[in-house]
Every structure is written in structure tokens, then in C-alpha cells.
Amino acid sequence: MARARLNSGNGNTDELPKTKINRASLSNVGKFLRYLKPYRGKFLLGLFFLFLSSISLLAFPALMGSMVDAAQGQQNLAFIPADIKTIGTIAFFILFFQSFVSFFRIRFFVEVAERTLADIRRDTYFNLITLPMDFFANRRVGELNSRLSADLSQIQDTMTTTFAEMIRQAILLVGGVSFLFIVSxxxxxxxxxxxxxxxxxxxxxxxxxxxxxxxxxxxxxxxxxxxxxxxxxxxxxxxxxxxxxxxxxxxxxxxxxxxxxxxxxxxxxxxxxxxxxxxxxxxxxxxxxxxxxxxxxxLSVGDLTTYIISSLFVAGSMGSFPELYANVQKAVGATERVIELLEETKEDVSIRQEDNEINKRIAGNLVFDQVQFAYPSRSEIDVLKGVSFSAKAGEKIAIVGPSGTGKSTLASLILGFYKPQDGNILFDGKNVDSFKLTDIRNQVAIVPQDVLLFGGSIGENIAYGKLTATQEEIIAAAKRANAHDFIMGFPEGYHTLVGERGVKLSGGQRQRIAIARALLKDPAILILDEATSSLDSESERLVQHALEELMKNRTSIIIAHRLSTIREASKIIVIENGQVVECGTHYELIQHEAGLYRYLSNLQQEKVDG
Structure with missing residues (x-):
């Protein structure tokens, strides 16, 4: 029984899989190596010092053998003096030289690796946050975080240590074996x-x-x-x-x-x-x-000494290759996964703030014309089937219907998270494709049922709606959202940390901060996705007052669970099974005895009375 659930508790999850090194994997490594290009000068210097370090290390066996022979009055090698003191001096000089070049080898390789990895991390993260919502719908956060941490750390280890060590051990192996043949x-x-x-x-x-x-x-x-x-x-x-x-x-x-x-x-x-x-x-x-x-x-005793020390070098080099090769395999696998992320198709948004300013204003007129949509991961299931409705600038349009009928999908389409397979979405009479994606999102705000706050301060979370907002603007938005009083009740006021995902605040407090954030954004179109459905009566009252302030003079799309909150809507759209089945005001729809809206209204009234 536990075997089926083993993956969730497997002790091997920290071990990165290895990838066979072939032409395709080497091609991915080649794409990765372009990040080395800006630092190729220091990289080549690092290789030069690595070569000097490895070659100088090969001199020690010969010097030790010559020292043993010199102690017996013999000369091991013609180019090395038969004098113990001279040989010892040469050995210490080479040791100093070895230390000197090793410092620069390590310094250059680490600098190149760190700067290269910083560039890769930056591009990977930038690419990640500009990917479409469909990508995130099919990936787990843990998997994506692993690519930014474990995979890139493995590549970093390979670049800073494994790669240099492989070259070093290869020089020692080739040089050592050659020297062994020369000795005996x-x-x-x-x-x-x-x-x-x-x-x-x-x-x-x-x-x-x-x-x-x-x-x-x-x-x-x-x-x-x-x-x-x-x-x-x-x-x-x-x-x-x-x-x-x-x-x-x-x-x-x-x-x-x-x-x-x-x-x-x-x-x-x-x-x-x-x-x-x-x-x-x-x-x-x-x-x-x-x-x-x-x-x-x-053979002389010194030759044998030289041979034994050189053999230890060769044996050490050979013994290190399996582990080094395994690390390279892991790095190649990590490279493939990161390259996949870098080559994903991005949305048309920029990581430069100035590129995302509003170019084309939206007055707030919205039209859905025979929109048909299915999520890419479930393309065989149509969520919306020819949905049509319109909202004039400043109108309050409510969307109601049973769970799973596509109400929240409408919000995702308005925000441009997805594109419909058929039909048109129009802003101010113009097709959605005639607007930049950033223009739409800059002028559409959403207050969801489950508000996500970032782990900073209350002030920072409100300012997320307008990054250039002054403290006075933040406070003004909070007052309009009925949030100022409870914020000032905290010892640190607007500098109060909200905790991860806003856990230190109640649901009603999080909702009012989200409303203040939306007010600061000042959108042309507002989406309220069941914004009060999970609140108690007192919190709902405070939030409802804040929402009324937020909806003033802007087009509001209210996705509602509690029908009592939408009675004053300009128009109510009733959706069932992805289709619009009714449309009208509350008083018009409540007259339809066999209508779905009246049935849902009566059902909720029975729950209240019960």
C-alpha cells in the first residue's frame, strides 16, 4: 500500500538523475557555453594557470627520486643537480610556484563560473516569470524551484570544480604515464x-x-x-x-x-x-x-622512488575519473532541463518596467462574442461553448452559475492568461489582439476569493498595484478600502510584515489590502472573483463597503457565489455548462419560475432560513 505513495517520501529525491552524454546532450551544452563568451578571456587565463599548476605538480616525483639518489652520491636525471640542498631549494621554489598559480587558477575559474551562473539564473528566472499561465498549470512549483536551485547548483559545481579537475587529472594522467615509461x-x-x-x-x-x-x-x-x-x-x-x-x-x-x-x-x-x-x-x-x-x-633507488610517487599520481587520477564523469552526467542532465526552460515560448511582456507602460487606453467597454474555450491541457473538454455578453463602460455585470461552469475562466480570458479557440473578445470595440498584453493587464484588476499577499510589509503589498506610489497615495487607497484603521492598529502600521502568503492577517484584512492594491492601480475594468464568499458576516460587511468604493466609475465583472451581493448589478449573466442560459436584471430573472437564477436564489434562501 505504501509502495504506491513512495515517490512522496523517497529518500533519493535530492540525487539528480544522470544523462547519457550523446550528440543531443552535447548540443545543449553548446547552447549553454554561449554564456561563457563574455568571460572567455578570464576563462582562458584560468586554463593557462591550470596547465601550469598541473605540469609543475609532475616535477615532484622526479625531484624526490633525485633527492634519494643524491643522498647516495648518484645523479638520477642529467638536468637535475646531484646536490640535496639544491634539489630541496628547487622543490620549495616549485611548491611556491604551484601555490601561486593555483590561487589564480581557482580565482579565475570561480569568478567565471559565478558570473556565468548569475547570468543563467537571471535569464532563467526572467524567462520563467514571462511564461504563459498554461505552463504553470502543468508544472509544480517544487519542480520549477529545483531547476533554479538544484540544477543550477549542479552546473555551478561542475563549472567551478569538476571541469577544472577533469582537465587537471587528465594532464596528470597523461603526463604521469608518459613519465612512468621514461623511468621504467x-x-x-x-x-x-x-x-x-x-x-x-x-x-x-x-x-x-x-x-x-x-x-x-x-x-x-x-x-x-x-x-x-x-x-x-x-x-x-x-x-x-x-x-x-x-x-x-x-x-x-x-x-x-x-x-x-x-x-x-x-x-x-x-x-x-x-x-x-x-x-x-x-x-x-x-x-x-x-x-x-x-x-x-x-634501475636506481631514486628511479624506484620516482616511479612509486608517479604511480600514486596516476592511480589518483584514474580513481577520480568515475566520480568526475558522474558529476558531468548530472550537469549535462541539469543543463538539458534548464535549456528546456529557457527555450519555452514566452508571453509578449518585457522584464524592463519602462517597456510595460500603457500605450493604448481602454475606456472599459467589454464584449464576449461567441467565445469558445478549452484549457490546453484538457483540449477535449470545452469549458465555454459560444459565450456572448457585453458590458458598457461603468456597468456592473454579474456572472453566476453552478460550480465548474466556467465563471472563473472568463476572468482568465479577460486578463489574457489564455486565448479562446474560437470567437472574439473585444475591448472598446477592438479585438483583443490589437492591444498589447501589458496594456490589457495594466488596465484590468482582479480581487480573487483567495488573496495572495507577498511576504513583505502591508505597505509594499498595497504598492504592488502601483510601484511608483507615494506613501500618501498608499494611505489614501487604504482609507478608501476600509483598511487604514486596522493597519494602524498594528504597532508597526504600514511597515507590519504580513508573513508568508499573508498568514498573519485574517481573510477580511487580506481582502481589504487587495482592494486597496486594486484602487491604487485604478483599472478601467475590475474583476471580483467571489471576493466575499469565504468571509464571516462582519468581515463581509466591511469588505462589501470597500468593494462599492472600488467599483465606482469603472466596469465591474462580479463573479458571485452569494446572490444577495449582486442584486444591484446592471446585468446578471447566468452560465450553465459553459453556456449563457439567462441574462437580465435581478428583478427580471427572479420572475422566471423555471429559470436557473430563481432556482439558485431560492436554494440559498432556504439555507439562510434553515
């Missing part, structure tokens, strides 16, 4: 003869053990899910006397975790033993065979 071809051939076997076994064994560890983590996540579900539904567990069942379910899950963990420990122990045997076996073999070469005069 026979010892190198001995190592290379057994190395492929060790590598192949290690790779396959390591993959098998990782799979076992992943299964154990999955099982542990499943057991954690059982605990979470049981505690969340503890009242049901107790009501049905199923404590023993849940305890048994958890115990069986833990047994499976233990069994997998023990199996993994067995194989890990065998793997560790094998690796230790191989490592020390290789060392013993090199020293054994090297000693025999020393005894025959083919």
Missing part, C-alpha cells in the same frame, strides 16, 4: 597488464553495490512513509483499532531494510577487501619487481 618501461608494462582487469571488476562491482544501496534507501523511505501516513491519520488508526496492523506493517518494512543493508554490507566488505588487495598487491609487485631491477643495475 618494464615496470609500467607490468602495471598496465593488470590494471584493466582491476578497473573492469571495480566498475561493475561498484555499480552493483550502488544499486543495492539505492534499494535500501528506497525501502527506508517506504518505512518513513508508513510512519508519516500513520501519524497523519492517527485518528483513523485508533478509530478502527488498527494499531497492531500498522505496527506489523512498519516492522515488516524495517526487516526488509535490515536485510538489504546486511546484503549490501557483505558485498561492500568483499569489494573493500578486493580493492585493498589490488592496491597493496600492486605496490608490492612494483617494489618487488623494482627491487630486482635495482639488483641488476637497470
Amino acid at each position: 618501461a618494464k615496470l609500467t608494462l607490468l602495471n598496465l597488464s593488470i590494471l584493466p582487469v582491476i578497473v573492469v571488476i571495480a566498475v561493475f562491482f561498484g555499480k552493483f553495490i550502488r544499486n543495492l544501496s539505492r534499494k535500501a534507501q528506497d525501502k527506508l523511505a517506504e518505512s518513513n512513509t508508513i510512519v508519516q501516513e500513520t501519524l497523519q491519520g492517527i485518528s483513523n488508526v485508533k478509530a478502527f483499532v488498527n494499531e497492531a496492523y500498522e505496527a506489523n506493517r512498519y516492522q515488516n518494512s524495517l526487516k526488509a531494510v535490515v536485510n538489504l543493508a546486511l546484503k549490501g554490507a557483505t558485498y561492500r566488505g568483499l569489494f573493500a577487501s578486493f580493492i585493498l588487495f589490488c592496491i597493496f598487491g600492486a605496490i608490492v609487485s612494483v617494489i618487488w619487481y623494482g627491487s630486482s631491477l635495482i639488483s641488476t643495475g637497470e
Whole structure:
């Protein structure tokens, strides 16, 4: 039972998936690399210092070997003096040089990576907030946040560390192997003869053990899910006397975790033993065979010392490549997901505030002409089926009907969140397509049922309706919205923080702040989407007064659940199953004995009387 819900509690969610590196993935990486272009000078400098750092590191084995031979009065290499003091001085000089170039290598690579990632983060975020509503309807916020955090962090790690380390280890590997052949071809051939076997076994064994560890983590996540579900539904567990069942379910899950963990420990122990045997076996073999070469005069003690130290460099380089390659795979996968986001089709809006000023004014006349609409994610289901109605500037038009009939969809279409598949929407007699999207949204305001406030101050949330508003304008809007008194009741007044999503405020307070925000925007068309349906009587009274102030001298589209709030509307549009079934004033519609509006009105009256 818990298996089906495992994804919600899986312990592996933090591990980014790896992507096979192929032509398509490399093409995406190529698109990503264009962000390096402005910083290519510093990037090339970083590569230069990386090369110097790696090459200078390869000098240490030769110097250590020469020092050992110099101690015995021999000269290891012709170009290195047979003097311990001189060799030590050279070693410290190279060490200082190594430290010097390493500083600049790290400094340049981190600077390039940070600046590049900042550009990518900026473009990704800018692109994200300009995508159409349909995109967000089909994505989870957690998934999008992951692309801006986990995916880009993986790319950042690759650019700052993995990429440079791969180049560094490649130089050490190639240079080290070449140096090993120079020191002793026979010892190198001995190592290379057994190395492929060790590598192949290690790779396959390591993959098998990782799979076992992943299964154990999955099982542990499943057991954690059982605990979470049981505690969340503890009242049901107790009501049905199923404590023993849940305890048994958890115990069986833990047994499976233990069994997998023990199996993994067995194989890990065998793997560790094998690796230790191989490592020390290789060392013993090199020293054994090297000693025999020393005894025959083919190799000096210093040469053997140089060979062993160089071998450690080579072994370290080879051992680091699997992990580095895995990180590159993760980064390639992260790159693909971010590129997908960057290549999504945007709305016609700009991230420059000055580009979004109003160019064409709307008086407030609105017409829906045979509008047909289905959400892109459910294209087979028509939400609106030939809806037609009109609103003159300054009129109050109410939209009523049963739940799920498309009332809120009308608000989304007016705001340009979606486009109808058929029919026309007209502002002041002109098709919606003749207006810039920003012109429409700048002149249409919405007060929804569930008001979302940002986590800043009350003043900042009101000013969201007009970013250039002065403190006097903010206070004036709050007074008109019946919000000033309760705001000043807080110790910090307009500087009071509202908390995440406005949780520190009541529903009525949030609604009045939203109304003040809309008043500050001063829209030509106002949409009230069931703005008072979730409020108590006292809050509804205060909010209703604020709404009446807000609706003055502007076209108002009132999507209503409580019919008592729309009796004074200029026109009431009744929608059922995506179609307009009635239209008229309250007094006209209430006369239709078989009408839907009268039925809904009587139904609500019965609830009040009951």
C-alpha cells in the first residue's frame, strides 16, 4: 500500500538523475557555453594557470627520486643537480610556484563560473516569470524551484570544480604515464597488464553495490512513509483499532531494510577487501619487481622512488575519473532541463518596467462574442461553448452559475492568461489582439476569493498595484478600502510584515489590502472573483463597503457565489455548462419560475432560513 505513495517520501529525491552524454546532450551544452563568451578571456587565463599548476605538480616525483639518489652520491636525471640542498631549494621554489598559480587558477575559474551562473539564473528566472499561465498549470512549483536551485547548483559545481579537475587529472594522467615509461618501461608494462582487469571488476562491482544501496534507501523511505501516513491519520488508526496492523506493517518494512543493508554490507566488505588487495598487491609487485631491477643495475633507488610517487599520481587520477564523469552526467542532465526552460515560448511582456507602460487606453467597454474555450491541457473538454455578453463602460455585470461552469475562466480570458479557440473578445470595440498584453493587464484588476499577499510589509503589498506610489497615495487607497484603521492598529502600521502568503492577517484584512492594491492601480475594468464568499458576516460587511468604493466609475465583472451581493448589478449573466442560459436584471430573472437564477436564489434562501 505504501509502495504506491513512495515517490512522496523517497529518500533519493535530492540525487539528480544522470544523462547519457550523446550528440543531443552535447548540443545543449553548446547552447549553454554561449554564456561563457563574455568571460572567455578570464576563462582562458584560468586554463593557462591550470596547465601550469598541473605540469609543475609532475616535477615532484622526479625531484624526490633525485633527492634519494643524491643522498647516495648518484645523479638520477642529467638536468637535475646531484646536490640535496639544491634539489630541496628547487622543490620549495616549485611548491611556491604551484601555490601561486593555483590561487589564480581557482580565482579565475570561480569568478567565471559565478558570473556565468548569475547570468543563467537571471535569464532563467526572467524567462520563467514571462511564461504563459498554461505552463504553470502543468508544472509544480517544487519542480520549477529545483531547476533554479538544484540544477543550477549542479552546473555551478561542475563549472567551478569538476571541469577544472577533469582537465587537471587528465594532464596528470597523461603526463604521469608518459613519465612512468621514461623511468621504467618494464615496470609500467607490468602495471598496465593488470590494471584493466582491476578497473573492469571495480566498475561493475561498484555499480552493483550502488544499486543495492539505492534499494535500501528506497525501502527506508517506504518505512518513513508508513510512519508519516500513520501519524497523519492517527485518528483513523485508533478509530478502527488498527494499531497492531500498522505496527506489523512498519516492522515488516524495517526487516526488509535490515536485510538489504546486511546484503549490501557483505558485498561492500568483499569489494573493500578486493580493492585493498589490488592496491597493496600492486605496490608490492612494483617494489618487488623494482627491487630486482635495482639488483641488476637497470634501475636506481631514486628511479624506484620516482616511479612509486608517479604511480600514486596516476592511480589518483584514474580513481577520480568515475566520480568526475558522474558529476558531468548530472550537469549535462541539469543543463538539458534548464535549456528546456529557457527555450519555452514566452508571453509578449518585457522584464524592463519602462517597456510595460500603457500605450493604448481602454475606456472599459467589454464584449464576449461567441467565445469558445478549452484549457490546453484538457483540449477535449470545452469549458465555454459560444459565450456572448457585453458590458458598457461603468456597468456592473454579474456572472453566476453552478460550480465548474466556467465563471472563473472568463476572468482568465479577460486578463489574457489564455486565448479562446474560437470567437472574439473585444475591448472598446477592438479585438483583443490589437492591444498589447501589458496594456490589457495594466488596465484590468482582479480581487480573487483567495488573496495572495507577498511576504513583505502591508505597505509594499498595497504598492504592488502601483510601484511608483507615494506613501500618501498608499494611505489614501487604504482609507478608501476600509483598511487604514486596522493597519494602524498594528504597532508597526504600514511597515507590519504580513508573513508568508499573508498568514498573519485574517481573510477580511487580506481582502481589504487587495482592494486597496486594486484602487491604487485604478483599472478601467475590475474583476471580483467571489471576493466575499469565504468571509464571516462582519468581515463581509466591511469588505462589501470597500468593494462599492472600488467599483465606482469603472466596469465591474462580479463573479458571485452569494446572490444577495449582486442584486444591484446592471446585468446578471447566468452560465450553465459553459453556456449563457439567462441574462437580465435581478428583478427580471427572479420572475422566471423555471429559470436557473430563481432556482439558485431560492436554494440559498432556504439555507439562510434553515
